[in-house]
Amino acid sequence: MPPALDPPLKVALAHSVATLPRGPGLAYEPKFDGHRVVIFRYEAERVVLQARSGRIVTSAFPDLATAARDLPEGVVLDGEVVVWTGGKTDFAAVQARAAATPARAPALARRLPASYAAFDLLAEGGRDLRPLRYERRRERLVAVLGPLGPPLQAVPMTTDPDVAALWFETLTASGLEGLVVKRLDQAYRGGTRAWRKLRHTDTREAAVVGFTGSAQRPDALVLVLPDDDTPVVSRPLAPGLRLRAGAELGGLTEGSGVATAVGKGEVEYRKVPAGIVLAEVAQGTTRHALVTVERLRTAE
Incomplete structure (x- = not known):
């Protein structure tokens, strides 16, 4: 049936x-x-x-x-x-x-x-x-x-x-x-x-699946949030996070993709394997609200 x-x-x-x-x-x-x-x-x-x-x-x-x-x-x-x-x-x-x-x-x-x-x-x-x-x-x-x-x-x-x-x-x-x-x-x-x-909090954990900008100092991260599988582009990273992201992600690139950034439309990004690096993020209450990366960590 x-x-x-x-x-x-x-x-x-x-x-x-x-x-x-x-x-x-x-x-x-x-x-x-x-x-x-x-x-x-x-x-x-x-x-x-x-x-x-x-x-x-x-x-x-x-x-x-x-x-x-x-x-x-x-x-x-x-x-x-x-x-x-x-x-x-x-x-x-x-x-x-x-x-x-x-x-x-x-x-x-x-x-x-x-x-x-x-x-x-x-x-x-x-x-x-x-x-x-x-x-x-x-x-x-x-x-x-x-x-x-x-x-x-x-x-x-x-x-x-x-x-x-x-x-x-x-x-x-x-x-x-x-x-x-x-x-x-x-x-x-x-x-x-x-x-x-x-x-519990407005802060959530997201999987990093890519980044925009240079491999040494990425401008923003491309993320997959819990309960979704559509990549989203974060706000521009703070200077310290750009250095950390470059150190964690620069050697992991595996091709390119396209994601939609709020206010910018489609942007090209460099892909990295999902689940290796995680981001703690703050997000608004609507699906297309801007996402702010607060810290990074390597998955255990």
Whole structure:
């Protein structure tokens, strides 16, 4: 049975809030740093994995594609791919997985196995479930994934704001980025920011995938942020960071690419392998807000 939906599919998004929303009819889910992926289960064991941007990433995650063949035909899931190392989520590792070539992907899958934290069921039995209430989709999500177990699992959910607050305060050691808050009566609205997201801080970790300017003193970095796979160009680097970036990245170049810079349009940049160098960044609340690099570190 084919799914009622096909890629490219626009995913639902969240806007940032400063405090934990409370009130009747709300659901709370933990948000981990990862790589947003939609899973489509077709007939004859065919599986397609789509990133948030619409890019097909099936070959990058052969372990998850294999696991997804156990899903019923016609199912479409929305969720987050995460890699666990040392008891916490590892954004550098999941970004390295997402950027892997088909030739390298199987070896990376063995070394850095991925998990899939599903938070929505968009189709089942060839039926589009997006118009249904979230609480109904959640019921079906748990029913579909319950018999399977890892690496495909439903994210935890609570309707108790005190439990959600406890998660927010205690799960940071596991890589919790924050919480996503949804209304129980809410339909799934792809391409809109109808959900709410509470982060611990406005500072996030991003994978460096390239730079603009010279290899010795880059002008800006090209980054991939958690929950996305579309490269973004940072603000111009501070002088000290330019020197550090040159030292870390200058010898890693592997070709060129094109990314969109806010206010400048498309710019050419030099590519570096994803997941080797990470950047701590501050970003505004909109998708196309400028990103400021605050510090760099080498992935462990």
